[in-house]
Amino acid sequence: MSPDRPAAVVVLAAGEGTRMKSSIPKVLHAVGGRSLVHHAVAAAGELEPDHLVVVVGHGRDEVTAHLAEVAPKAAAVVQEEQLGTGHATRIALEALPPLTGTVVVTYGDVPLLTAEVLQGLLDGHAAQGNAVTVLTAHLADPTGYGRVLRGDDDQVVGIVEQKDATEKQRTVREVNSGVYAFDAATLRAGLARLDTDNAQGELYLTDVVAHAVADRARVGALAVLDTWAVEGVNDRVQLAAVHRELNRRTLERWMREGVAVIDPATTWVDVDVTLDRDVVLEPNTLLRGRTTVATGAVVGPNCLLVDTEVGAGAQVTNATTYGAEIGPEARVGPYTFLRPGTRLGRGAKAGGFVEIKASDVADDAKVPHLSYVGDATIGEGANIGAGTIVANYDGVTKSRTSVGRHSFVGSDSVLVAPVEVADGAYVAAGSTITGRVGPGELAVARGRQRNIAGWVARRRKGTRTAEAAEQAEAPRADAGHEEGSDA
Numbered sequence: 314m315s316p317d318r319p320a321a322v323v324v325l326a327a328g329e330g331t332r333m334k335s336s337i338p339k340v341l342h343a344v345g346g347r348s349l350v351h352h353a354v355a356a357a358g359e360l361e362p363d364h365l366v367v368v369v370g371h372g373r374d375e376v377t378a379h380l381a382e383v384a385p386k387a388a389a390v391v392q393e394e395q396l397g398t399g400h401a402t403r404i405a406l407e408a409l410p411p412l413t414g415t416v417v418v419t420y421g422d423v424p425l426l427t428a429e430v431l432q433g434l435l436d437g438h439a440a441q442g443n444a445v446t447v448l449t450a451h452l453a454d455p456t457g458y459g460r461v462l463r464g465d466d467d468q469v470v471g472i473v474e475q476k477d478a479t480e481k482q483r484t485v486r487e488v489n490s491g492v493y494a495f496d497a498a499t500l501r502a503g504l505a506r507l508d509t510d511n512a513q514g515e516l517y518l519t520d521v522v523a524h525a526v527a528d529r530a531r532v533g534a535l536a537v538l539d540t541w542a543v544e545g546v547n548d549r550v551q552l553a554a555v556h557r558e559l560n561r562r563t564l565e566r567w568m569r570e571g572v573a574v575i576d577p578a579t580t581w582v583d584v585d586v587t588l589d590r591d592v593v594l595e596p597n598t599l600l601r602g603r604t605t606v607a608t609g610a611v612v613g614p615n616c617l618l619v620d621t622e623v624g625a626g627a628q629v630t631n632a633t634t635y636g637a638e639i640g641p642e643a644r645v646g647p648y649t650f651l652r653p654g655t656r657l658g659r660g661a662k663a664g665g666f667v668e669i670k671a672s673d674v675a676d677d678a679k680v681p682h683l684s685y686v687g688d689a690t691i692g693e694g695a696n697i698g699a700g701t702i703v704a705n706y707d708g709v710t711k712s713r714t715s716v717g718r719h720s721f722v723g724s725d726s727v728l729v730a731p732v733e734v735a736d737g738a739y740v741a742a743g744s745t746i747t748g749r750v751g752p753g754e755l756a757v758a759r760g761r762q763r764n765i766a767g768w769v770a771r772r773r774k775g776t777r778t779a780e781a782a783e784q785a786e787a788p789r790a791d792a793g794h795e796e797g798s799d800a
């Protein structure tokens with residue numbers, strides 16, 4: 314990103330997050346498909362620091378395991394007891410080789426802090442030749458934050474916490490965001506001098522500012538105009554607010570790239586989703602994980618697509634899909650459930666009340682109505698009749714089924730796996746298929762129809778049904794109607 318990369322970025326994430334009232338560590342709560350700490354390390358990682366350290370404490374095992382998965386370059390350092398932000402930073406530095414250059418400190422619970430904002434901080438820090446640069450924000454309501462104290466010459470002289478501040482200091486509306494750029498030596502010297510002589514009995518990182526000022530080092534502040542960038546998450550109300558803002562930004566980005574979002578208020582798109590131009594997102598659509606949608610596809614209304622690939626020009630409506638691949642020009646929905654390993658080819662169809670799992674439905678093949686298809690391969694141009702069930706599970710093992718090219722499975726059939734219907738074959742409606750059907754064959758596997766004449770008159774005498782039968786037969790009486798057996 315920039316030639317002057319920081320020596321280290323330290324992400325503080327050891328706090329408990331009591332106000333979340335959750336058994337999940339705070340920084341593992343997610344917005345836009347990424348945990349809070351994932352957002353933080355992703356932004357930090359873009360600065361390409363020599364070291365990326367995350368200080369973990371509460372829920373350390375879960376957080377460390379999660380980091381190994383999403384940010385293998387980040388090193389987790391344990392802070393056993395949360396003795397304050399200064400203590401946490403100290404522990405991070407102790408875990409690193411002696412550093413020179415710039416150290417950025419940030420938090421794991423500030424998900425809208427972008428690499429651009431961090432880079433702006435680094436650039437300002439370098440341009441002003443500072444030993445410490447504090448990222449600040451001017452807030453209408455600064456309650457709860459540390460306030461930035463400035464001297465008569467307007468130079469930053471320190472930061473005072475809400476709980477330690479005088480009435481007068483509390484009127485200051487410029488707050489400490491908790492994000493800083495430090496000269497490594499200045500930071501080390503300041504951390505060595507911290508004490509717990511404050512309202513919370515903690516080692517405050519903020520006191521490094523006053524120590525630097527006392528040492529006549531250059532201390533500056535850089536105000537962010539976009540206050541969302543420094544908005545921390547402490548409870549679920551803030552989590553929801555930050556999520557909505559992140560989503561608003563994500564949608565705005567895609568709309569500027571040529572995506573039609575019909576109702577941004579009810580459309581939620583994770584940050585790792587990718588969309589092509591001329592995609593249309595109808596209302597109430599949720600795109601999650603690594604979902605991709607190709608040009609001209611219409612998704613929604615009422616869709617939840619997770620890790621799903623949608624091909625160009627496909628139409629997906631009222632569907633729930635996980636780990637599915639929907640081919641170009643394919644049709645899905647309404648009320649369709651596609652589970653992992655489903656692959657629909659070009660122009661294929663998964664229609665109303667259809668569930669498909671781990672199956673390949675080739676180009677132009679159709680599963681139009683009321684079916685379950687599991688562990689199956691459906692050949693090109695095949696048609697699976699309404700209500701067909703692939704019985705893939707015998708209670709112990711799951712087996713595969715295949716239906717060949719341009720074959721036709723009649724409605725309400727059961728294909729009992731493992732079984733094969735070859736290319737160019739037919740299955741009669743209502744069949745239960747347990748053995749192979751060869752090419753060109755028609756399989757009929759159901760009871761033959763038998764009609765018993767006069768049954769209603771004999772056994773349901775006096776009912777309206779009998780009356781209707783009588784009326785239906787009357788005009789045809791002299792046509793010499795016979796007892797039939799076949800329809």
Ligand code: UD1
Pocket residue numbers: 325326327328329368392394395396397398399400401420421422457458459460472473474488489490491516517518519545
């Ligand atoms: C801190 C700042 C305050 C600033 C505010 C911005 C200090 C003393 N105060 O206050 O000036 O306005 O952030 O949000 O720094 N953490 C640890 N280990 C600890 C303590 C905290 O890792 O021992 C982590 C927390 O998980 C959290 C972050 O540091 O992510 C901030 O801690 P918190 O206790 O929320 O600080 P504030 O009181 O909000």
Ligand code: CA
Pocket residue numbers: 545547
């Ligand atoms: Ca906080």
